[in-house]
Amino acid sequence: MSEKSSNPYEITIGIETHVQLKTKTKLFSEVDNDARGKEPNSCVSPVDYALPGMLPRLNGEAIRLAIVAGAAMNAKINPSSRFDRKHYFYPDSPKGYQITQFFSPIIGEGFITLPSGKKVRIEHAHLEGDAGKLSHFGDYSLVDLNRVDTPLIEIVSMPDISSAVEARDYCKELWRNMVYAGVTNGDLYNGNMRFDVNISLKKPGDKKLGTRAEIKNLNSFRSIERAVEYEYSRQSKLLDKGERIVQETRGWSDATGKTTSQRSKENAQDYRYMPEPDLPPLRLSEQFIDENYKSCPLLPDDYRNRFSDSIPSDTLEVLLDYPELVRRLAEVEEKSKNPSEKPVGAVANLFASVLLAEENTSLLNDNLPDAEKLIELVEMKSKKELSSTAMKELFLHMFEEKHIEKTARELAKEFNLIQENDSATLEKIVDAVLENPATKKAQEDYKSGQEKVLGFLVGQVMKESRGKANPSAVSKILKEKLK
Amino acid sequence: MRIANKSTSAVSLIKASLEKIEKHKDKNIFTFINAEPALKKAEEIDKKIKKGEPVGRLAGVPYALKDNFLSKEGETTASARILTGLESPIDATCVEKLEAEGAIMVGRTNLDAFAHGSSTENSYFGPTKNAFDSERVAGGSSGGSAVAVALDCVEFATGTDTGGSIRQPASFNGVFGIKPTYGTISRYGVVAMASSTDVLGFFAKSAADLDLLMEIASGHDEKDMTSLPDFYGSADVELGKKKIGFVKEFVESPALAPELKTALEEKLSLAKSKGYEIIELTLPALEYALAAYYIIQPAEVASNLSRYDGIRYAYRTKTLKSPKISSADKSSEKTALENLFLNTRSEGFMRENKRRIMIGNFVLSSGFYDAYFLKAAKARTLIIQEFEKAFKSVDAILSPVAPNPAFKLGEKVNDPVSMYLEDVMSVPVNLAGLPAVAFPAGSTTSEKTPHLPLGLQLIGPRRSDKNLLKLVEELV
Numbered sequence: 038m039s040e041k042s043s044n045p046y047e048i049t050i051g052i053e054t055h056v057q058l059k060t061k062t063k064l065f066s067e068v069d070n071d072a073r074g075k076e077p078n079s080c081v082s083p084v085d086y087a088l089p090g091m092l093p094r095l096n097g098e099a100i101r102l103a104i105v106a107g108a109a110m111n112a113k114i115n116p117s118s119r120f121d122r123k124h125y126f127y128p129d130s131p132k133g134y135q136i137t138q139f140f141s142p143i144i145g146e147g148f149i150t151l152p153s154g155k156k157v158r159i160e161h162a163h164l165e166g167d168a169g170k171l172s173h174f175g176d177y178s179l180v181d182l183n184r185v186d187t188p189l190i191e192i193v194s195m196p197d198i199s200s201a202v203e204a205r206d207y208c209k210e211l212w213r214n215m216v217y218a219g220v221t222n223g224d225l226y227n228g229n230m231r232f233d234v235n236i237s238l239k240k241p242g243d244k245k246l247g248t249r250a251e252i253k254n255l256n257s258f259r260s261i262e263r264a265v266e267y268e269y270s271r272q273s274k275l276l277d278k279g280e281r282i283v284q285e286t287r288g289w290s291d292a293t294g295k296t297t298s299q300r301s302k303e304n305a306q307d308y309r310y311m312p313e314p315d316l317p318p319l320r321l322s323e324q325f326i327d328e329n330y331k332s333c334p335l336l337p338d339d340y341r342n343r344f345s346d347s348i349p350s351d352t353l354e355v356l357l358d359y360p361e362l363v364r365r366l367a368e369v370e371e372k373s374k375n376p377s378e379k380p381v382g383a384v385a386n387l388f389a390s391v392l393l394a395e396e397n398t399s400l401l402n403d404n405l406p407d408a409e410k411l412i413e414l415v416e417m418k419s420k421k422e423l424s425s426t427a428m429k430e431l432f433l434h435m436f437e438e439k440h441i442e443k444t445a446r447e448l449a450k451e452f453n454l455i456q457e458n459d460s461a462t463l464e465k466i467v468d469a470v471l472e473n474p475a476t477k478k479a480q481e482d483y484k485s486g487q488e489k490v491l492g493f494l495v496g497q498v499m500k501e502s503r504g505k506a507n508p509s510a511v512s513k514i515l516k517e518k519l520k
Numbered sequence: 521m522r523i524a525n526k527s528t529s530a531v532s533l534i535k536a537s538l539e540k541i542e543k544h545k546d547k548n549i550f551t552f553i554n555a556e557p558a559l560k561k562a563e564e565i566d567k568k569i570k571k572g573e574p575v576g577r578l579a580g581v582p583y584a585l586k587d588n589f590l591s592k593e594g595e596t597t598a599s600a601r602i603l604t605g606l607e608s609p610i611d612a613t614c615v616e617k618l619e620a621e622g623a624i625m626v627g628r629t630n631l632d633a634f635a636h637g638s639s640t641e642n643s644y645f646g647p648t649k650n651a652f653d654s655e656r657v658a659g660g661s662s663g664g665s666a667v668a669v670a671l672d673c674v675e676f677a678t679g680t681d682t683g684g685s686i687r688q689p690a691s692f693n694g695v696f697g698i699k700p701t702y703g704t705i706s707r708y709g710v711v712a713m714a715s716s717t718d719v720l721g722f723f724a725k726s727a728a729d730l731d732l733l734m735e736i737a738s739g740h741d742e743k744d745m746t747s748l749p750d751f752y753g754s755a756d757v758e759l760g761k762k763k764i765g766f767v768k769e770f771v772e773s774p775a776l777a778p779e780l781k782t783a784l785e786e787k788l789s790l791a792k793s794k795g796y797e798i799i800e801l802t803l804p805a806l807e808y809a810l811a812a813y814y815i816i817q818p819a820e821v822a823s824n825l826s827r828y829d830g831i832r833y834a835y836r837t838k839t840l841k842s843p844k845i846s847s848a849d850k851s852s853e854k855t856a857l858e859n860l861f862l863n864t865r866s867e868g869f870m871r872e873n874k875r876r877i878m879i880g881n882f883v884l885s886s887g888f889y890d891a892y893f894l895k896a897a898k899a900r901t902l903i904i905q906e907f908e909k910a911f912k913s914v915d916a917i918l919s920p921v922a923p924n925p926a927f928k929l930g931e932k933v934n935d936p937v938s939m940y941l942e943d944v945m946s947v948p949v950n951l952a953g954l955p956a957v958a959f960p961a962g963s964t965t966s967e968k969t970p971h972l973p974l975g976l977q978l979i980g981p982r983r984s985d986k987n988l989l990k991l992v993e994e995l996v
Contacts, residue, residue, distance in 0.1 A: 083609060083610060086832050086833075087827040087832070088590070088608070088609075088610075088833070089590065089596070089598070089603065089606070089711040089712065089827070089828075090588075090589075090590045090596075090608075090612060090707075090708065090709045090710050090711050090712065091708075091709075092707060092708055092743060092744050092745065092746075093745070094742065094743060094745060095745060122823055124823060124826055124884075126826070126829060126861055128829070128831045128857070131827060131831075131832060132826065132827050133823075133825075133826020133827045133828075133829065134823060134826055178857075180831065307885050307886045308886075309822075309823075309881060309884035309885055309886070310884070310889070311819055311820070311823055311884050311893065314714075314715035314716035314746075314820055315712075315715050315745065315746060316745055316746075317745055317746060
């Protein structure tokens with residue numbers, strides 16, 4: 038971060054996050070809100086392209102999702118809020134203004150708890166419509182209005198964040214919470230969540246915050262961390278030289294690893310905010326707020342508490358990025374008949390070590406096996422009916438379309454993977470191996486004290502059993518026979 | 521109102537209407553004439569009547585549409601160059617309702633561009649002339665609609681009233697006009713002027729006709745979230761006090777023409793003779809109405825006109841070069857996109873549109889919002905409260921619509937403040953969202969200006985629209 042060993046400046050960070058809500062229709066019209074894979078300008082109604090005489094019609098589903106989002110940041114919901122117009126001229130804004138909530142937002146104060154336990158306070162969050170998209174080519178540009186008035190909530194944090202890592206953690210935790218709450222698709226690559234990071238530096242002990250720069254439109258956790266690191270070094274170098282920081286908007290480039298100035302405060306736009314006369318004030322009954330607030334599903338922190346005894350925290354942190362896996366683990370816990378054996382820990386381990394292994398991640402889009410099957414699978418392993426290798430192999434087979442209907446045991450039989458534990462049967466196989474002249478030399482070596490050779494012999498038995506023999510049982514029998 | 525039936529054919533009604541339109545061409549009433557489609561629709565209605573099939577309550581009635589109503593017939597221009605070429609893919613809710621009852625649109629009428637004005641002189645298509653005197657203004661902004669009804673070109677016409685745009689031209693041309701309670705008729709599909717005071721209404725030859733039109737056009741529309749739940753004809757406010765008020769400040773205003781004062785006094789004594797008690801009201805907050813209106817309205821106008829940028833529809837400039845503003849303006853080089861916006865809007869808007877955009881953006885600009893917009897909003901609240909108080913003691917308030925009868929063309933068009941003063945008695949009603957009905961109250965008799973219509977308005981509490989029309993019938 039800095040070449041100097043001790044940091045002469047403290048960093049203060051506040052983050053504004055735009056979250057696209059996954060409503061069926063847009064915030065102010067009845068047009069499809071999901072434009073993925075659709076032709077440009079095919080999800081646009083006269084209200085969206087701002088034909089004269091068109092009026093916004095507020096989408097109730099967006100209000101409900103906003104309340105759930107509020108619950109996912111421990112926030113107060115304001116029973117009365119309002120919409121306002123924010124004016125600017127650009128072809129991505131057909132009305133010439135964005136409908137937002139400037140004066141009284143729907144979501145009040147709240148907080149997000151980071152995995153470290155630190156709380157970052159939320160100042161407020163408001164509902165607003167998204168803008169369209171422009172693509173620039175040589176001497177012309179094309180406008181796509183499909184994204185116009187996709188519902189957004191903008192979440193404004195307090196300047197409680199004090200390092201690049203914390204900034205990343207906050208964004209990630211907020212992202213997880215929104216995804217768990219089910220309010221957004223959370224696809225960062227496609228801009229479902231975008232982060233504007235405000236950064237200022239000050240000397241330790243200074244009461245006043247330094248002048249801030251805002252880095253707009255970050256959409257990956259890595260870029261958030263890198264951008265903050267870069268800004269720290271840029272601003273601290275300026276301050277070292279006695280120069281002042283310009284309040285401005287900066288853009289981040291992943292390619293160059295640098296931020297560059299986009300617009301200074303002197304050239305900042307005057308948005309000429311005005312109450313939206315086409316929408317009456319939004320008044321929500323206590324009952325409506327309550328019902329929706331309570332409908333918020335379990336959040337990452339709920340799962341951390343729930344699995345604190347059964348899943349190692351580093352494994353769980355990895356899995357928390359995949360809500361469907363975590364929810365399946367909860368089912369495993371609920372449906373398990375022997376919870377004391379902690380099958381959920383074993384399944385979590387399978388998820389983390391097998392499913393999330395690079396070569397298998399494509400399976401994440403497939404049908405995740407039922408909790409019952411997963412319980413049976415790990416229990417067969419703990420009863421030594423399956424070897425560890427066999428369990429992993431079966432686990433992968435479970436994702437195949439043709440195996441969806443089969444239980445773990447049926448599959449184990451089909452693939453002939455049930456481990457042989459019966460000592461009489463094993464003894465027969467051991468005897469067969471020991472009678473084989475090819476193993477004579479090894480037997481003599483073992484007897485003369487070369488214990489390493491036992492591994493070779495166990496291997497031979499395993500081979501003879503076509504992998505089904507329980508290796509530790511075999512080893513025990515061999516030792517007995519070669520005494 | 522003449523409605524087609526077995527003895528009067530729809531075709532004959534439409535033909536008569538088209539003849540009148542042709543006859544009064546010089547008045548410059550219409551921006552578009554819908555002759556052939558209108559005749560075709562009339563034929564269909566006649567066929568239905570012949571077969572004994574049901575037809576609507578406005579079967580074959582020729583009507584005129586103020587050119588700021590969107591409909592699939594003709595271009596919707598709002599008499600502004602910047603909207604020329606706009607063919608609407610939808611019909612306004614109000615248009616849908618009228619057509620569903622068999623009314624036939626014969627033409628679109630002229631207005632001050634975007635309804636900005638009180639004389640219809642601010643139109644891209646030139647001024648409409650007064651029905652009674654071609655040297656005088658039609659009033660505005662719905663000048664075309666008022667004159668169309670006054671000269672019997674149509675049986676009724678639509679209008680919009682943001683600060684007096686139905687009542688003032690109605691009174692300048694001797695017809696009836698209703699400005700309903702805010703939210704009574706859906707605004708969906710009508711080019712917005714100032715959203716918080718815009719209402720749709722009608723011009724006709726009688727209060728009874730207006731009542732029928734209100735029955736048809738009113739009602740909640742889910743496409744307009746500011747539209748009220750249905751009330752017209754079912755949950756109207758009763759006017760049973762038998763008391764009519766007049767506003768002292770208006771009657772004593774030195775700006776009020778003596779003939780209008782006399783007309784008002786005559787109507788008050790008529791009311792008295794019919795058993796109404798006459799109450800003098802003082803409404804001191806009305807002093808701030810015009811100022812508040814000319815802050816709130818331009819602010820909303822500036823905002824509502826932001827969408828006209830030449831990108832998606834209607835007029836777009838032909839040149840992307842920087843406009844020559846003045847030699848002093850050597851500010852940074854503009855991009856092609858900025859010039860597209862600048863030139864489209866410079867060429868497409870009328871002077872008055874630009875004036876309101878400037879005022880509106882000024883009062884909304886950072887640092888001025890509290891001093892202007894917020895203060896105006898507070899004055900508006902005071903005005904609303906003062907009216908509410910007044911309606912505790914009277915059923916309705918009788919008032920002039922404007923201080924003077926129709927003025928001369930060109931007389932005020934270069935003096936915006938004197939033009940704005942025309943609205944002093946009409947805008948308080950809009951700020952408070954109240955219903956008001958303008959009705960004829962005789963003519964001027966002086967030698968200088970003979971036979972100019974005089975108009976008054978009766979103002980009622982919110983949702984008293986239907987009963988207000990009944991009360992007007994007693995006073996004419």
